[in-house]
Amino acid sequence: MSGLPVVLCVAEKPSLAASIAGFLSEGKHRSRRGGQEVHEFERDFNGARCHFKVTAVIGHVLSIDFPAKFQSWDLDPAILFDAPVQKKEATPKARVVEHLEREAKGASHLILWLDCDREGENICFEVIDACAPVMRPNRGDTFVHRAKFSAVSKESIERAMRTLGAPNRAEALAVDARQELDLKVGVAFTRFQTRFFQGRYSHLDASVISYGPCQTPTLNFAVQRHLEIVSHTPEDFWSLHVEVRSTSLGKTLVTRWERERVFDGDVGEMFRSMVAGDRHALVESVEETEEFKRRPPGLNTVDLLKAASAGMGMGAHRAMQVAERLYIQGFISYPRTESTAYPPGFDLKGTLKAQRGHPDWGEWVEELLAGSMTKPRGGKDEGDHPPITPVRSATESAVGGGEAWRLYDFVARHFIASVSPDCAYVSRRATLVAGGERFRVSGQTVIAPGWTTVMPHRAVEDDPLGEIERGESLPIATVELRQGATSPPPYLSEAELIGLMERNGIGTDASIPTHINNIESRKYVTIQSQGGRRVVPTDLGVTLVQGYHRIDPELALPAVRSHVEKQLDMIATGKADHESIVRHTLAQFAAKFRNFVDQIERMDTLFEASFDPTCSSGKPFSKCGRCLRYMRLVSTRPQRLYCPTQEEVLELPAGTVKLYNNRECQLCGFELLLYQNGDRTYPMCPWCFNHPPFVGGSRPTKGLVSGAPHPRAHPIVDALVVCPCPECGEDDKLKGREGGWLMLEPVGGPRWKFVCTGCALVVKLNDSVHRVTVDKLDVCGACGARCPTVIYHKDRTPLAGGETAHVACLACDDLLNSSIELARGRGAARGGGRGGRGGRGRGRGRKPPSDHDQKMSFKDF
DNA sequence: GCAAGGTC
Structure with missing residues (x-):
């Protein structure tokens, strides 16, 4: 190291760090990779020679979420409004915090080059929180500086260096407030709606029925047009x-x-x-x-997206991906901008010259350069990034043809048009x-x-x-x-929708495509690729929006967002403090939430009109323990049981569910089922699965349940258990959790086996075994395990004198051990499981059974 | 399984 004082500069994205370093060092920087790229050079600062390091974060360093204990969907969502929130690293994989700490260590000054908008101001403080504690500023120095720049140009960057100020806490707090409000409101409504409607209607195949202050008003636009269309009477x-x-x-x-x-x-x-x-x-x-x-003004993101959707048949989301790639490859400038006016000092001529000699438009470019080039027209400079322009000349094959070319072609022509004379x-x-x-x-x-x-x-x-x-x-x-x-208007085009969102302040240039993508992937709308990408709401989308309008129209109207924005402006301008605005606005939404819950039937009746209630579908399956009538098995996912008389929905784990010989649960009287997971079968009670009778008992989980649906404490499991699982039993006990148990598989022969309640271990009995039973009273004198009764085939018995009955311990008895094979079953350790117990056999220094069946006894453990 | 906002 040079021994000079270190000045650390942090930009919002790597490309900007590179540009800033280039301007500040006049191109004389060295670059190295260490997590994110770092550009280094020497330069005077505050009257002293300093060692500059310029690096970047990747957008937000932190993001907000609820603590672990509020992650359960079983909680009443109403409590979320008062729940604490915590910040955690937004992209842990990128190790941005670690990177910042390493580069900031011992530095004297920190210059914040985050984008000059509210989000950027918020990221400033995320960066400060990571850097300041490890820095070593001179006593009494102001060592945190905010650079304010309105363009990525040498002039603007140098001016920012001369006019360094302090980051704006109020603006950053406004963003903190938005994050907390969006999280709490969105998650509370989403969890409630999802739980309420899920399983109530059979043809409603939605895993999540989400609500959001941006996505829902977006959907509302599409639905309002739909209603206009269906209510149209031709004249x-x-x-x-x-x-x-x-x-x-x-x-x-x-x-x-x-x-x-x-x-x-x-x-x-x-x-x-x-x-x-x-x-x-x-x-x-x-x-x-x-x-x-x-002539058109400069091109901003929203106009690019509209053109891509309307003129190229390319969805907003897709267009953004393609633009992103063209930017990374250096064909076009930064594609996320609101500005349509070129900032002063923008090198229009240089940008135009780069297009000289292009086979498609080179001739026109020459004409412009020869004198007809015109000053760009109007537009607005939002001070974020310049309008989108081509950076270097490229042909169809150079950009890779297809969508990339169509987008590049448009960007290039649009730029050239913006400096051409009017028609x-x-x-x-x-x-x-x-x-x-x-x-x-x-x-x-x-x-x-x-x-x-x-x-x-x-x-x-x-x-x-x-x-x-x-x-x-x-x-x-x-x-x-x-x-x-007269004919009704056509469905809203995606381009029109983008325009509506922009005008109503729904989302930002960067997030608009995400919201549209969201309502499409949640199946609230479909986007017809034929005929100009029209956004057509589905029954689900229409029903939801109609429901909001019945209960509380504000929930679906763009005003939700703008109301919140106004509150946030108060924080940002220092007219109100963060604390009280958040408390006040949360109270308003909590009241809206309670009202929504109270009146949910009004939305439910709309669902009834469009979807088959679960009670009218599914086939009679197993008996309800309360009314003793048959419940129906609804096999459309998520698979569930529905009792028409009790109007109760019981969730079932994904996988095969069968009847269990008319047996009843001793605890609740419901008819027992068999739950098949891969090659292992467990007994299951549908009521106890949904209403666990024990602390730490199972809960309905989406997808596969990785072990047994019930703990050993449940009598249907206990009746079949013999000994702790050699694979996961003890280990888990040491960790203070219930370990896995080997239990006799309830399906019986001819292929008898024991299966683990916690992991995928399977103990197979060979074909000399005719029958196996478990009795609680047969206990092994040596280890305390239960001894199963094994009845061998007469002609294949290993017992002396042709005996067939053998009561012996699975863990201790050598003879019994000669008739077993240990294997790891299929279908385990997927889908999250419960309490992380499933299939944890690796990396503990003992040889686990392989995936293939293999002769192995308990002594191998 | 949940929001919206950065950016890769």
């Missing part, structure tokens, strides 16, 4: 179609009726006969004006009179196509009206009264 209308002949032009002109249309057929007919009574139309006036079609044309319009009615004809002549040269799909059509004089009389060729009917 008949009539319109006059008149064509006149222009002798001077030698062609027929199609006119437009000034009234456009009337909604009464008799009136339409009256107009028709009036016009038809005239043989000529008189040219009342002719107007000619020069018009301009303005100029002459518009000529004439008004004709016939039968007292006015009709119009128009045409236009392009003078200079300007920017539309590179964006031909937006060109003005060259369609001259030709010579037509005021006072001229044109013969009428045809007069027709056409009948039509």
Whole structure:
């Protein structure tokens, strides 16, 4: 090390760190990788020579969540509003905190180069929290500095260095507040809705029925359009179609009726006969004006996404992925920006020069460079990133063709268009009179196509009206009264939806695609790839939104977001303190939540109208312990039992569930089932599985249950248990948990086996065994385990004298051990399991049984 | 299994 004081600079993303280092060092930095890339150089700071290190985080360092004890879906979601929240590393894999600590160690100064928006301000404090404790600033020094930059340019970065300030705590706190509100509101409503509706309706195949302050209003837009469409009643209308002949032009002109249309057929007919009574139309006036079609301003994210969706058939989410890749590969500039105005000092000419010689638009670029290049028009500079531009010239094959090319092609053409002259044309319009009615004809002549040269799909059509004089009389060729009917608007296009979200402040440029993707993947809408990506809500989507409108419309309206934003603005501007705003707003949402829970039936009745209640589907299966009637097995996932009389839904673990010979649970009287997991079968009580009678008992879990559905304490398990599992029994006991037990598999022969309640261990008995039973009273004198009674086949018995009955300990008896094989069963250690007990056989210094069946005895353990 | 916001 140089021994100079160290100045650590931290940017929001690696690419920005590289740019900043380049500007501050005039390109003379060295780069090394250590977690994230670090760029180093020497430079004066505060009047002293310093060693600069410039590195980056990857967006937020931390994210917010509930502590572990609030993660259970069995809790009443209402308590979440008062629950504590904690910050933890957002992407633990990236080890950003560790990286920051290492680079900050001993540093004298920290300069924060996070993006200059609220989120960036919040990340500042995340970075400070990681760095400050390990830094070694000079006594009395202000050592944390905030760099404020409005563009990634040398000027702006140098200016930021000269005007360093302090990070804005108020803005950061506003973000903390948003995070807490979004988390609590979103998770509380989502858990409640999901638990309430899940299992109630058979064709409702949704694993999660989510609510969110952005996703739900997004869905609302799509549903409102749907309602407009379905409530539309067509109305008949009539319109006059008149064509006149222009002798001077030698062609027929199609006119437009000034009234456009009337909604009464008799009136339409009256107009028709009036016009038809005239043989000529008189040219009342002719107007000619020069018009301009303005060049587009710079391209921001939202406009790029709209164009991709509407013009390229590429979804917003997909477009963002493709743009991201083009950016990483250096073809286009940073694709996440709100700005449509180029910042002062932006190198427009250099950017344009890079496109010189391009086979598709190089010629036009030359023309611009030769003098016709025009200053970009208007737009807004949000101070985040410049508009999206091409960075270097590339051909279709260079960017990899397909979607990447279509996007690059658009970005390049859009940029070139933004510095091209406007398109100029002459518009000529004439008004004709016939039968007292006015009709119009128009045409236009392009003078200079300007920017539309590179964006031909937006060109003005060259369609001259030709010579037509005021006072001229044109013969009428045809007069027709056409009948039509009003039609509903089409479904919302994704591009329109993006526009609505932007205008209503739902999401950000970076998150809008995620929200749209969200409502699609949750099956609230489908997006039709044919016909311009129309967003069509599903029954589920419509039902949810209608439900919110019945109970509390605000839940689905964009106002939810803007109300919260207003509260946050108060924090950000220091007009109110974080604490009280959060408390106040949470109280409002908690009240909304209680009201929602109270009135959920109003949404439920809507669900009933669209979905089959579970009670009307499924086949009669096993007996309910309370009404003694048959419950129905609903096999659409998630698999469950439904008792029509008790209106109770009992969840079942994923896997095969069978009947267990009419046996009943001693605890609750429900008919017992067999639960098959891979090649192991366990007894199961559907009631006890959902309402565990013991502390630490099983809970319904999604997916596979990795061991037995019940602990040993349940009588149906206890009756079959013989000894602790040699694989997981003892170990877990040492950890203070109930270990696994070997139990006789309840399905019987001819392939008798013992299975572990906790892991995948299977103890198979060979084919000399005819029958096995377990009796609580037969206890091994040596180890205290229960001794199963094994009955051998007469002709295959290993017992002396042809004896067939053998009561012996599975753990201690050598003879019995000669008739077994240990194996690890299939289908274990998947799906999370319960308490992490399943299939933990590895890495403990003993040789575990292999996946293949293998002769091995208990002595091997 | 849950939100929304950064960014890869």
